[in-house]
Amino acid sequence: MRGERLLGSELRVLFRRWRTWAMLAALASIPILMAVVVRLSSDPPGPGEGPPFLDQVTNNGMFVAVTALVMTTPLFMPLTIAVVSGDTIAGEASLGTLRYLLVAPAGRVRLLVVKYLTTVVFAVVASGTVLLVGWAIGAALFGTGEATLLSGDTIGVGDAVLRSLLVGAHVTICMIGLAAIGQFISTLTDAGVGAMAAVAVLTIVAQVLGQLDQLAWLHPWLFTHHWLGFADLLRTPIVWTSFTENAALQGAYVAFFGALAYGRFTTKDVLS
Amino acid sequence: MARTLTRWLPAAAVPLVIAGSVALASAAGADELPERTPEEILTLLADREHQPFSGEFEQSSDLGLPSLPGGVDLPAGEGDAAAVTAALDALTSDHSGRVFVGEEHQARLQVFESFGERDLIVNGTEVWAYDSSENAATHTTIPEGAHAAAPDQQQLTPDAVADRIIEAAGPTTDLSVRDDVEVAGRAAYDLVLTPRTDATLVGEVAIAVDGETGQPLRVTVTARGEDAPAFQLAYTSLDLGAPDADLFTFTPPADAEVEEVTPPTGDHGSEPTDKPQPTVIGEGWESVAVLEAGDIASEPLLAQLTTAVDGGRLLSTDLVNALITDDGRVLVGAVPLERLQAAAAE
Incomplete structure (x- = not known):
């Protein structure tokens, strides 16, 4: 089967699953819950209260999207990526469908790439969902107005959309790196659930290690190091260091774990 | 079997490539600078002209103090007690930020927090301070001719810290020059100040002075008998172009709490009276x-x-x-x- 057709059919399988839609709905519920609670509360959050930027939400609905990304990035979003990427190879293996996918010659590398691209598409859709739902519910409940950046300068609606798009791009890049780790773990086992759990645990472990001052030398190499670094995109002028360093770091993770997955998957005995 | 090995080759090659490119990036050597004596470097430092620039800086300290857990606020006392706790906080925590310098009497200092920022904007006689975690701004209009006395917070930049140290060091100090260093991508002299007395905890202070402009780029303080610096404040990047003039005009957000502060009256250099001098x-x-x-x-x-x-x-x-x-x-x-x-x- 040709690559594009395989990708198309994989995407159809992914977005036909109830599980996928349930995860996207769970992600979408976070900005909605947040916006509704702030709207109904008689006492609007003051500066520095609640998650970052929450006090900004009442001025400009756009910030619902940014605050929702702050809240979903450490746990909810990586969990969904863990489910999708951990399932890629191990899920097929546990259903016994992996060997049928591999009947075509030279199929393993292609399957690996197509499966990975499917997860990347899911990562884009996941952060896009949080952004779009955040914008929509924010604009509906609070309207759009001037937004205040961390530096104290105010920006208009167009600029706010642009900045939240950048934040979304940053989060997506983080998830693309995680997806590569998840796919490698998925090639190690025939138990899909085990792979998903391992990816989720790894995410938490990396974030805990990132909190320990004694391991400061390790921090720049942790894949979670820049996950919340997108605050730098909300200063004037934009600080690009976190964004570019993160992109390079995630690129290195994709290259390394992609190579590991290639080594593992092309030498593996596929029995199921 | 050989085929199995070749399939693992990429996984072995990728870390090597990454390590190689990281090593290459950090190994870029400094340009050759003409030899200068410590006194000539001091003159270079003192005679530097006003230079617009924008730079990012980082401060790290390892004072052998138990570091205070992040997020725990020190008790905010009144008066001097507050000053002492603030100084404690500044010493034990690491900072990063940016500084923009435009025309004379135009500067903006930003100190970054993970989801916050403190800004100080000086534009002629207008001084704004903004703290995003409080969403609070203070505004001061200083009288004509008193520019230099205003920005207390300027002390946070490598420039200001270096100037203060050199001013304070005086004749009780041995001066020497080490091999040239590269800081923020610029070749710099490394001026070393060693106290002549034993009655201090300071082992040495090293100041990296830009070989071209004479701007201090890095200040490193090493305690007596230690190898690793106890305190370092350095630019991580420096751009010698005039920054965007819009940066220096500040309008506080509509919902911010704005406090007007009357500037200290009196002659140049005098301090506000409600703050007893140590x-x-x-x-x-x-x-x-x-x-x-x-x-x-x-x-x-x-x-x-x-x-x-x-x-x-x-x-x-x-x-x-x-x-x-x-x-x-x-x-x-x-x-x-x-x-x-x-x-x-x-």
Whole structure:
């Protein structure tokens, strides 16, 4: 089967699953819950209260999207990526469908790439969902107005959309790196659930290690190091260091774990 | 079997490529600078002209103090107690930020927090300070001709810290020059200040001075007998172009709490009267500052960080000692405890 057709059919399988839609709905519920609670509360959050930027939400609905990304990035979003990427190879293996996918010659590398691209598409859709739902519910409940950046300068609606798009791009890049780790773990086992759990645990472990001052030398190499670094995109002028360093770091993770997955998957005995 | 091995080759090659490119990026050598004596470098430093630039800086300190857990606020006392706790916080935590310098009397300093920022904007006689975590701004209009006295917070940049150290060092210091260094992508002289006296905790201070512009790029303070620096403040990137002029015009957000502050009146250099000046005993590296601190010793967090010594409680770090005496004074200096106790008895 040709690559594009395989990708198309994989995407159809992914977005036909109830599980996928349930995860996207769970992600979408976070900005909605947040916006509704702030709207109904008689006492609007003051500066520095609640998650970052929450006090900004009442001025400009756009910030619902940014605050929702702050809240979903450490746990909810990586969990969904863990489910999708951990399932890629191990899920097929546990259903016994992996060997049928591999009947075509030279199929393993292609399957690996197509499966990975499917997860990347899911990562884009996941952060896009949080952004779009955040914008929509924010604009509906609070309207759009001037937004205040961390530096104290105010920006208009167009600029706010642009900045939240950048934040979304940053989060997506983080998830693309995680997806590569998840796919490698998925090639190690025939138990899909085990792979998903391992990816989720790894995410938490990396974030805990990132909190320990004694391991400061390790921090720049942790894949979670820049996950919340997108605050730098909300200063004037934009600080690009976190964004570019993160992109390079995630690129290195994709290259390394992609190579590991290639080594593992092309030498593996596929029995199921 | 050989085929199996070749399939694992990429996984072995990728880390090598990554390690190689990281090593290459950090190994870029400094340009050759003409030889200069320490005195010539001091002149270069002192005679530098106003230069617009934008730069990012980082401060890190390792004072051998138990680092305070992030997010725990030190008790905010009043007056001098607040100043002492603020100084403690500044010493024990690491900072990063940016500084923009435009035309003369135009500057903007940004100190980054993970989801916040503190800004100081100086534009002619207008001074704005903004704290995003409080969403609060203060505005001061300083009288004509008093520009230099205004921005207290400028002390945070490598430039200002280097100037203050050189001013304070005086004749009790040996000057020498080490091999040229590269800081923020610029070739720089490494001027080393070594105290001539033994009665200080400071082993040496190294100041990297830009070979072209004479701007201090990095300040490193090493405690006596230590190898790793106890304090470092350095630019990580520097751009010698004029920054966007819009950066210096600040309008506070509509919902921010704005406080108007009347500037200190009086001649250039005089301090606001409600802030008692610390008395300084001794000179140069051995000087000790004495502050009236009231009941600061009863703060539980301070009590935890200090140890009981003769005449009070001692907060000891590799670089700075602070003695809180039983009669409510605080003596601070980069000196051994005995010197503080002697100063307290004076």
